[in-house]
Amino acid sequence: MKSKRSRVGRDIRPNAGLKASYEKKLVELAEEMHKSVAYWILAAYKRQLPRVDELMARDGVTELAEDASPARDMLAALRRQLGRWKAKYDEKAKTYADWLGRRANATATAGVKASVSEVSGFTVGMSMTRNVNNVIQSVVAENVALIRSIPQKYFLEVEGLVMRSVREGRDIAGLTDDLQKRYGIVRRRALDIARDQTNKATASIARARMQDLGIEKAIWRHSGRSKHPRPSHKAADGKPFDLKEGLMIEGKLTFPGQDINCGCTAAPYFEDLEERRAARGRRGA
Numbered sequence: 001m002k003s004k005r006s007r008v009g010r011d012i013r014p015n016a017g018l019k020a021s022y023e024k025k026l027v028e029l030a031e032e033m034h035k036s037v038a039y040w041i042l043a044a045y046k047r048q049l050p051r052v053d054e055l056m057a058r059d060g061v062t063e064l065a066e067d068a069s070p071a072r073d074m075l076a077a078l079r080r081q082l083g084r085w086k087a088k089y090d091e092k093a094k095t096y097a098d099w100l101g102r103r104a105n106a107t108a109t110a111g112v113k114a115s116v117s118e119v120s121g122f123t124v125g126m127s128m129t130r131n132v133n134n135v136i137q138s139v140v141a142e143n144v145a146l147i148r149s150i151p152q153k154y155f156l157e158v159e160g161l162v163m164r165s166v167r168e169g170r171d172i173a174g175l176t177d178d179l180q181k182r183y184g185i186v187r188r189r190a191l192d193i194a195r196d197q198t199n200k201a202t203a204s205i206a207r208a209r210m211q212d213l214g215i216e217k218a219i220w221r222h223s224g225r226s227k228h229p230r231p232s233h234k235a236a237d238g239k240p241f242d243l244k245e246g247l248m249i250e251g252k253l254t255f256p257g258q259d260i261n262c263g264c265t266a267a268p269y270f271e272d273l274e275e276r277r278a279a280r281g282r283r284g285a
Contacts, residue, residue: 007119007269007270008119008219008267008268008269008270009115009116009118009119009267009268009269009270010111010114010115010118010267011115011219011221011265011266011267012107012108012111012112012115012202012203012206012265012266012267013111013202013265014107014199014201014202014203014257014263014265015103015107015198015202018100018103018104018107018198019194019195019198019199021103022096022100022194022197022198023190023191023194023195025096025099025194026096026147026150026190026191026193026194027187027190027191027194029088029089029092029150029190030150030154030183030186030187030189030190031183031187033085033088033089033150033151033154033186034154034179034182034183034186036081036084036085037078037085037154037155037158038176038179038180038183040077040080040081041074041077041078041081041158041162041175041179042172042176042179044073044074044077045074045162045165045166045172045175046172047073071163071166071167074162074163075159075162075163078155078158078159078162081155082155085151085155086148086151086152089147089150089151090148092147093144093147093148094140094144096143097139097140097141097142097143097144098140100140100143100198100201101136101137101140101201102136104136104139104198104201104202105132105136107202108202108203108205108206108209109126109205109209111206112124112126112206112209112210112213112268113126115267115268116210116213116215116268119268119270120270124213126209126212126213129208129212131208131211131212132205132208132212134208135204135205135208136205138204139197139200139201139204139205142197142200143193143197143201146193146197150186150189150193153186153189154182154186157182157185158179158182161175161178161182162175165178195261196260199257199262199263200257200258202257203255203256203257203258203265203266204255204257204258206266207243207255207266210243210266210268211244215243215268215269215270216242216243216271217240217241217242217243217269217271218240218241218243218256218267218268218269219238219239219240219266219267219269220233220236220237220238220239220240220241220247220256220264220266221238221256221264221265221266222236222237222264223263223264223265225263226261226263230259232249232250233249233259233262233264236249236264240269241255241266243266246258
């Protein structure tokens with residue numbers, strides 16, 4: 001009796017160019033927002049400085065706390081900017097998320113086709129299925145929510161900085177420095193979203209594509225690219241897992257790319273390749 005021959009295809013990796021393009025889109029939008037907000041907030045703060053200095057000269061924090069006009073005017077300026085940027089992010093979120101969904105689908109589909117064809121010896125055709133479409137729509141929805149959250153978090157943090165500057169009577173140089181530091185945080189968050197979501201989108205669509213082809217298992221591949229890899233993910237390298245359930249890691253079932261900033265990937269695993277080839281031959285006869 002001929003023994004079954006198991007084969008493993010190449011892992012399906014996210015496209016580096018796609019990741020870089022998504023990073024560029026989100027960072028450029030965040031930078032545009034920051035420059036606009038910093039300009040208007042610093043201008044408004046500069047107009048309020050004489051009043052702030054006057055109140056601080058009288059009785060410091062007590063007088064400043066009792067006169068609400070500097071804080072009120074600054075809050076009004078901030079909220080006008082928030083409304084403007086919330087609308088712009090709402091407009092861009094769906095466009096960018098749809099773009100990521102399309103590009104990640106192209107990457108994942110090409111990767112699965114090449115991997116399966118290389119191992120099986122036959123070319124596979126792929127069309128849009130309900131399963132894949134559902135995954136893409138999930139990717140789009142998650143990215144819309146994440147992109148829309150960027151200005152909300154940014155303005156909440158900036159509001160705290162501005163109110164503290166007014167309360168403490170700080171000079172404009174101090175506020176400028178604080179705003180620049182806050183931009184560094186929002187920039188890093190935009191980069192994290194782009195990197196993480198490119199990985200997640202590619203991995204989840206590739207998994208759906210493999211399932212549509214009747215592939216039941218995959219092999220976990222550790223990326224090896226992180227400076228601080230998760231020991232549990234590193235230990236998972238080379239282990240097979242069910243494409244419907246995932247691999248048990250740290251007490252929970254998970255998939256490559258699912259955890260935040262996980263760059264691990266999956267390689268299709270054929271447990272009964274010879275039987276599959278024989279079956280395909282019988283169907284073609």
